[in-house]
Amino acid sequence: MKKLLYILAMTSSFVSTASWQLIPEQSSLNFISIKNTTVAETHQFSNLKGTWSDQGSVQIQIPVSSLETHIPIRNQRMLDYVLKAKQYPEITVQAELKPDSIASLAVGKSMLLTLPIAVNIAGETVNLLANIRLLKITASSIQATTESPLILNVNTANLSAGVDKLQQLAQLNAISKLVPVTFSVNFNTTI
Secondary structure, eight states: OHHHHHHHHHHHHHHTOOOOEGGGGGGGEEEEEETTTTTTEEEEEEEOOOOOOSSSEEEEEEEGGGGEHHHHHHHHIIIIIOTTTOOOEEEEEEOOOOGGGGOOOTTEEEEEEEEEEEEEEEEEEEEEEEEEEEEEETEEEEEESSSSSOOOOOOTTHHHEEEEHHHHTTTTTTSSEEEEEEEEEEEOOOO
8 A cells, every 4th residue: 555655646746846848749720810801811820849847837838930831932921021030030929827727627528718918029929818728638738729810910019010020022012910710730759
């Protein structure tokens, strides 16, 4: 019995001090642009990186060079004028979520939570509330997915001048200043 209690104590303390790594090939971030009022297109960033520490700090780095709009000249214009890629090579996302808050979640079960996140994009920090569904895939794997899109206001993020430049270069009547964003990220423990 003593041996069993010792094993349980070691296992539970081991899990509580686990750190988590984002798995890039199992993670995605998408956003939608709307031009001329009625044309919506989906774009994405690939190659996400991130960690979730045992203290509860979630940090995700999004290399802006991984932008894919499916039109090379648009990729370049967005990098140059909107994201200012040479000066700001990454978008960063920060949040706080204690890993022990999901410790009682059974494998295969999920929970919904609202989480404040801070997004630093092109030198500006925007605070958003994300409705996220956490799914415990295995004892050492968690998936976090947006339950509803985040709405990034390019005016709030000080990106409107760059968007206006895109509109001018592409000779469009309008590009929406409200950008729906969704993500699905998987974290595995590094025990």
